[in-house]
């Protein structure tokens with residue numbers, strides 16, 4: 001996911017400023033479309049400031065049709081996109097008019113990746129809702145895309161090696177890079193899982209052995225990436241491992 005930081009670079013109101021909030025006040029991620037066939041964070045910011053007389057652009061993120069993600073303000077800034085729910089919502093706007101267009105594949109995947117990224121860093125942002133799912137906006141044609149499908153797509157793991165079933169991997173409740181299942185055992189990318197667990201990882205290419213804090217653990221090299229059995233990581237670090245079959249999620253908790 002390519003993120004371009006536009007904070008401090010977009011048009012803002014001469015005097016008005018958005019209120020601040022605690023990160024823990026954010027309960028949901030709000031998905032919008034721009035209702036314009038084309039557009040950009042700059043264009044939306046100019047419109048929101050000069051026509052709507054707002055403090056700045058209403059959304060925290062804009063996702064272009066090429067899948068580029070633009071961050072427009074801090075997470076702790078209360079934007080303007082869902083009325084009374086603004087304080088508890090973080091706005092994500094996909095460029096396009098989805099009454100007549102569809103999000104591009106790159107844009108849709110970027111939205112999923114952005115939700116993953118945000119939910120792993122803002123634990124209180126549990127809900128993913130379309131604009132029209134907020135109180136008072138049932139009649140709003142935004143974002144028009146099937147939000148139930150979007151939420152299912154967010155929950156589904158992304159295949160990393162097509163020859164194996166994909167699995168989501170959580171380390172201490174934080175999502176890390178996708179893993180896979182080999183013989184019903186969950187494997188995670190060694191480096192990502194180790195770093196998320198705060199451990200020192202190693203890989204001996206001669207013996208094809210992974211290590212966690214110096215202890216050898218069972219690993220496999222798949223498409224040039226070293227994977228490690230997630231339960232072995234938990235064991236090596238004195239933690240616990242669990243598996244949720246419905247969401248295909250392997251979790252470990254380590255101290």
Ligand SMILES: [Zn+2]
Nearest residue numbers: 032033131142
């Ligand atoms: Zn909207």
